[in-house]
Amino acid sequence: MNEKTKWHDRLFGKKLIKCDSTNNSNDFNTFPTNEVLKNVQIIGLYFNFANINTQSDDFLKKLRDLYEKLNAGCLNGDADKRIEVIQVVMWAHNDNYGDFEMSHRDSLLGLPWFAMPFSEINLKTRLSRRYRIKSGVPTLVLLDKDGSTVSISAHERLVEDPNGTNFPWRPRPVDEVLKDVVLQPGGSYYQDHPNGIKGDIRYIDVPDGVRGFYFSAHWCPPCKAFTPHLAEAYKMIRKREPNFEIILVSSDRSAESYSAYVESMPWLSVPFQQASVRAELAQLYGIRGIPTLLLLDSNGHVITMDARSEIAEDPLAQNFPWKPRAVNILTDRFLTKLHDFPSIVLFVDAEETEIQFAESVLLPAATNYYKMNNINISSVSEDRLFSTCDHDDYFLQFLIGTDNESTDILRDLTGLDDVVPLLVAIDLPNRRYATMEYGLEITTDSVNDFVRKFQKNDLKFKDISEEGVENAENL
Structure with missing residues (x-):
């Protein structure tokens, strides 16, 4: 196995188990990970939780139907598999569930794909942190054949597109997502942008520089607590970096709540009526909770997903834009x-x-x-x-x-x-x-x-x- 394929073993371990065991023992057949993934175009990591009832899991049925449909033309081995699924069985909480190993086995019986062995507890925990998996929420992550991330929100895309018409649902870049969106200035936007565009403002009009996307909502207490601190940091940063801009992506549940929230904000926002755009941005960056402030560089690459913590640790924003540091x-x-x-x-x-x-x-x-x-x-x-x-x-x-x-x-x-x-x-x-x-x-x-x-x-x-x-x- 060459250097380029070692990532298989690092992420999933050297062996995977085949889920179609029908015997009464606790043993599944195992296969080397690099062999399982050797001729695969897309790898689907399916995180599910054994101590949540999966018998009526409608998503599992959708995933299985998609798996069989996409791979129907490569059963003879002449073509690459379009998708291979690796199931990662976890627990939503460590309650007194009983026989954890048996429940792990029961979660896999009869399924057509592969899974990480029960014993790989540390690797599973590491994967869940890596892809920011929320406890108790079944999640599908798609990886390319080189291990790069295609989508960390494929669960939602499969629900929207159960036939896989647009599989593997590669996300559109942010400038394309916002291409036709007229951004809404916050209530105090023009106080901080006296020379700003007075007409329609689009993403392409935002000056080149560091851009922040602030996922937040008026109903969220931690968001309301953080927003004033962010506004202070925003104004300090703009004195040194006038091209810095923030765009609010709201999770508010009503137009009234959204309007009240943006009234005092000095930055731009995605309009409330652009619900599909707001959802696509959340999927693009795999947002699992709010408030989240992420920063992009001028090329659209993520500098940090956790600028909220950076501001808490560096309230004067002396290290903005908080690129990774050696120490x-x-x-x-x-x-x-x-x-x-x-x-x-x-x-x-x-x-x-x-x-x-x-x-x-x-x-x-x-x-x-x-x-x-x-x-x-x-x-x-x-x-x-x-x-x-x-x-x-x-x-x-x-x-x-x-x-x-x-x-x-x-x-x-x-x-x-x-x-x-x-x-x-x-x-x-x-x-x-x-x-x-x-x-x-x-x-x-x-x-x-x-x-x-x-x-x-x-x-x-x-x-x-x-x-x-x-x-x-x-x-």
Whole structure:
């Protein structure tokens, strides 16, 4: 198997089970993942939840009908399969459901496709985070043969197009979605845009620059709490970056609610009556909850899907537009990524001088590491950085742990003493960690050496306990 196909194993494991078992044992026939996906045009990841009644799942029937229809012409093996489905069975909540392994088996019996084995619990959890799967909501994600994402909202598209007329439902780019839409100025738009267009404003009229799409609603309390902070940040940013613009994509349930919400907003919005456009934008970016603020660069590529958190951590917007950085402060959102990628963490006191010291010794090692692995950390968007398959084997985070809740959680997870400075390699996917030798001075050279040893698997690793890993699932 060549390098280009290794992503199969990284995402789904080396073996898949065939779901059409009809025997009474708990064993399904297994096949190598790379063989299952060797001649497949589109891969469908079907996330379902075993402790939700699936017997009457109308979507499952639609998916099965589509699967059989699309593959009807390639049963003899002469042509590529148009779609192969890999079912990912999960649980909506860890209640006292009974025999989890048996319920997993029951969810798969008689289906015509493949599934990830029950034992691949960590990989399933990782996939659910990767594609932002909402607990209890069956979801269909489509991938191209190279592992790139075609659609993370294929569930909705199948419901709309059960015959697969437009399969694989490749999303239209944002400029095409908004091509014929006249955007609505917010109530205070012209106060902030005194020289703005007074007539119809279309997406093509928005100046080249960073663009934000704000998915929000008047009825949503967290949205109403965040919107004033966003407005302040928006005005600060526009003083430095006058081409920055935000477009509201509302989830309001009535025109009156929408109108009341946009009255005080200084940016543009997709009109309430453009319901299909608002829905298509939400599908395009896989929006799972509100409020969500995502930023696009001038080429339409996602810079970050979580600008809301960036504003909370950087209220003066000093690091706008918050492109991925080689070294980051350990916060909740980086803590969650520990499930997917190992990290080099330097714990220090919260004083500014200590944080500057930590960055000064971590940054050269991080820069060297990314250069060696051909990762351009400054130009790749966060969304692609943390989802592209080519980086899965070797992407490494570099973090500064200060005196905050995220640091406390990580110390509790690994059982580390409250010592600073302390350099640690956290490899949660492999349930292990290693610390730099006590007494060894932390310098640029010693950090570089520590990273090299990590890459060569030459550190003295300690196991993270089962209890710690279970607690980490709640991060």
